[in-house]
Structures are given as structure tokens and as C-alpha cells.
Amino acid sequence: MSEENKKEYENHPIQLRALKVLELSIKVIPEHSQLEPNVEKFSLFHGHSEYDKKNKTIAVRIGVExxxxxxEVPFELRIEILGVFEVDEDQFPLKFVHNWAEKNAPLILYPYLREQVDNAPRSRAGFGGTLLPLFQVPTFSHHKLI
Structure with a gap:
């Protein structure tokens, strides 16, 4: 990044430091394998750990079924990923960490989950198409993001 861009864009005080796939499961239903996947029917879930003061991190899980x-579906799918975020305690008020992990972190992790969901049926089971939609996220003022 150029020095000019560094001045224009500051790093957020919470940064993603690790990303892991916790579960990746796909089960093809042979009698329905010719059907197209129904992208309208899926369940998202997420949760987070307690804040780790020693390591200055919080872990957030997000998944889909x-x-x-x-x-009548061609397959059943379950994928769960884990993101570990490091918090700059000098720049981010700790009283808002759990709120941030509940509301903001899943939105940060969603593209990584989406990539796993789109890749698993295509590369491992021979299905095509995009399975998870993109979301519109409302724009908030800075104080509402924390």
C-alpha cells in the first residue's frame, strides 16, 4: 500500500489473525442428484468466545446448513469456520468487544464462509452455481459500528 493510501485508510483496531475451517460436510442424495440446489433454503448460525485478555483475542464462529x-435436494451441507480476532486495546473500548463480535465479526467472516460453501459442492461433488447470496449491509456512522 502506498504511503498516500496509508494516510487515507487506517487499520481497524480489531484484525482477523487466524481463519480455520472447523467442519466441512457434504452428503449427496443419489436419488436427487440431478436436481438444482435450492439457494433460498439455508440456515446461518454464529457465536463467539469470551474475550481472552492475555492474548487480546476473541474467537468467532459462523456456519451454514x-x-x-x-x-428434495441434491445434497445436504454443513460448513463452519472460526475466525480469531486480535484487539488493539488502546484503540478499541473493551466494553464493546462482545457487541462487535456478535454483530460485526459475522459480516467480516461471511465472505470466507461463502467461498467455502460455493467451493465444496462444485469441486468435491460436481454441482455448479453460487449457493449463498450477497447481503446488503446498512451503512452506519462510526459510533454505531462499535
Whole structure:
């Protein structure tokens, strides 16, 4: 990044430091394998750990399940990822860390989850198409993001 851009864009006081796939499961339903995936039916879930004061980190999990709620689907899918975020305690008020992990972190991790969901059926089971939609996220003023 150029020096000019560094002045224009400051790093956020919370940074993603590690990303891991915790679970990646796909089960093809042979009798329905010719069907197209139903991208409208999926369940997202997320949660977070307590703040680790020693390491100045908080872990956030996000995952998706597809196919469990619909009868005629080509596959069932479950993927869960974990992001570990490091907090600059001098720049971010700790009283807002859990709120940030609950509301902001899943939005940061969603593109990584989406990549895993789109890749698993395509590369491992021979299905095509994009499975998770993009979301519109409302724009907030700086004080509401914390």
C-alpha cells in the first residue's frame, strides 16, 4: 500500500489473525442428484468466545446448513469456520468487544464462509452455481459500528 493510501485508510483496531475451517460436510442424495440446489433454503448460525485478555483475542464462529429442511435436494451441507480476532486495546473500548463480535465479526467472516460453501459442492461433488447470496449491509456512522 502506498504511503498516500496509508494516510487515507487506517487499520481497524480489531484484525482477523487466524481463519480455520472447523467442519466441512457434504452428503449427496443419489436419488436427487440431478436436481438444482435450492439457494433460498439455508440456515446461518454464529457465536463467539469470551474475550481472552492475555492474548487480546476473541474467537468467532459462523456456519451454514443446507438441505436439512427441504425434502428434495441434491445434497445436504454443513460448513463452519472460526475466525480469531486480535484487539488493539488502546484503540478499541473493551466494553464493546462482545457487541462487535456478535454483530460485526459475522459480516467480516461471511465472505470466507461463502467461498467455502460455493467451493465444496462444485469441486468435491460436481454441482455448479453460487449457493449463498450477497447481503446488503446498512451503512452506519462510526459510533454505531462499535
Amino acid at each position: 443446507m438441505g436439512q429442511e427441504v425434502k
